[in-house]
Structure formats: C-alpha cells, structure tokens
Amino acid sequence: MPLPPPAPRKHLHTRSITCTGYEREDGLWDIEATLTDVKTYSFPNHDRGEIKAGEPLHGMWIRITVDTDLLIHDAIAVTDHGPFTICGDIAPAYSRLIGLRIGKGFDKEVRTLFDGPHGCTHLRELLRPLATTAYQTIFPARERKRRKEASDVRPGILDTCYALRTEGEVVQREWPAFYTGPAPAVGTVIPEPSIATGGTSGE
Template sequence: MPLSTAVKRKEMHTRVVTCKGYLREDDLWDIEGNMVDTKPYRFGNIDRGGHIEAEEPLHGMWVRLTIDDQMKVHAAEAVIDYSPYSHCPKITPDYSKLVGLSLGLGWNKTVRTLMRGTAGCTHLTELLGPMATTAFQTVFSGRSEGTKQGFDLEERSYERPVMLNTCHSFATSSPVIQRDFPDYYEEG
C-alpha cells in the first residue's frame, strides 16, 4: 500500500543508503554500507571549487565492517569520497575504534557514545545503524541457506534467538515466536 497522496511539493534533497552483506572465503562476514546525498540544484561550496553541481554527491561515504558469527567486529574501514569540507575525510581512521565491539543490543548507543561529537562523522555514524540490521539479516540468512550452522526450525535445534524482544513481531508473547520458537514463547 503506497503512502497517501502528498500536497504539491518540490524535491530538495535525496539520501540513498545501500547496505550489503557478504560471506567471505575465510568464513567471516563483510557488511558494507554506502550513503550518498544529492540535491537537485547547484549550490555554493568553497572547499569543492566554489560550487557543487545539481545531482553531484554532497556526501559519498563507505563503511565496511568485518564480523564473525557472534557479530564481533574484527575490522572496520571508513572512506569518504565526497564531503562538503576537505577536512571531513581525516576522521575515517578513527572508525577503527569499532574493532572488538559486538553488534547486538546496545550497538547503536555504544557507537553514538564512542563516535559522538567531534570524535566522529555524523553521517558515517548514522550509517552504522542500518549496517547492523544488514549484518543480522546477512548472518542469519546465510546460516539458514546452509552456508553456516544456524537455526533448524524443522528439528527445533537452535540456541536462544538473539532477535527476541527486539521488535513487535519478535516479542516473546507474539504469535510469530509461539509458532517458530515455542520454547521461548511467553503468555502476554
């Protein structure tokens, strides 16, 4: 179902976020995120030669996290290809501070604390949120595809699902948990 009809309007900004997950040949996982911001009009910018053309990226950024099956970060790399200021790319090495952290409950809060204010780039840090979701989708779908050990719903041989109580449908009292993970279902 689409959104309702909007009032007459003019596009002013577009942000495209793309996240992809990969199984590596060494059995680790790479999660890559890319963010691109554009505007449909030309505007002034001193650091980029006086202006940025319409549809030319204002921001163009990448992050790669290499994680294991337990979602622990083994490597972190950030790159800024486009930014409004020439000083922006100097922060990218600081994203190596993510190594050793684990994606899971508290990830977003930990990242926002670690990379807050002048310790990070707002846009790179924002990108880490959807990358965490992509990591879960990648690792758990990769496991169910048979590329890794994982949940076997038919034989009910699984560990406590990490997604319990992370959203409405994964509430321990939901019909989804009652059906797919009955050992963890709780009357609500």
C-alpha cells in the same frame, strides 16, 4: 500499500542509504554501507567551488568484517564526497571499531568513540543500519548454530518487535518452545519452523 497522494510539492533533496551483507569464503562476513546526499539544484561551496545539481554533497562508505558472533575483525571508512576538504581526514578513526561486538551496548560504545569532533556525523549515522544489516545477514547461520548446540536457549530476537512477540503466531511457528500465547485449538496444524532452512520473512 503506497503512501497517499501528496500535496503539490517540489523535490529538493534525496538521501540514499544502502547496506549490503556478504558471506566470505573464509567464514567471515563483510557488511558494507554507503550514504549519499544529493540536491536537485546547484549551489556555491567554499571548498569545492560549486556543488552541482545531482552531484553528491555527502558520499561515505563503511565496511566492517565480522564473525558469526558479530565480533568486528576489520573496519574501514572512506569519504568520497563532503562539504569540506578535511571531511575525509577522520575516516581512519573508524578502525577503532575493531574489537567491538555488535549487540547490547553497541550504540553506546559508538557514541563514546565517535561523538562530536571525534567522528563524522554521517559515518556515525551509517553505523546503526550497518549493525542491523550485519545481524540480518548472519541471523540464519546464528540460528542454525543455536538450534544445533542449545535449542533451549531463548533467541535474543524474541519480543524485539510486534511480529516477534512471544504470544504471536510467528513465534508459535518458529520457536514453539518460547511461545507464551494461548494453546492452539485441537486439530490445528502448525507449520514446521523455517529458520533453519532459510529463515523467515522477518530477517
């Protein structure tokens, strides 16, 4: 369902964030994120002279390489566009992501490494959607591995949102061992789990 019609208005600014996950041939995973900010009008800028309408005010990239356990093996950041010529000077600092693991505490570690003058506001903003994209990209492989090795281990994704609440129908279908809702009525047919062969729409 689309949003309801807006009040009369004028378009001024667009921020675009795109995150993409790739499975590599060597068994690792590349996760890339880019952020752009674009104005619909031109304006003067001390370092760039003028930033024209449609020209990015901000244009940043991050790529991380992770394994199936979400450990970061490589990280690189690039600033193509910034309001100041020195904006890109901080990009090499993001190699400090190497050795971190995406999961509980990751946001705190990112703040410790890159808050304030130790990082770029916009590159730091990219790290959260980058992390969730990594999880969503790798989740089917992680879930297949978990089901093969230890089917009695509770998946960490449970109870992280409304759809994945343990008393809900998705958990009843995909992870019946961890379902906490009412017992199904007699004669109810519960579909086979789909995660192992491609995942649910919630990935």
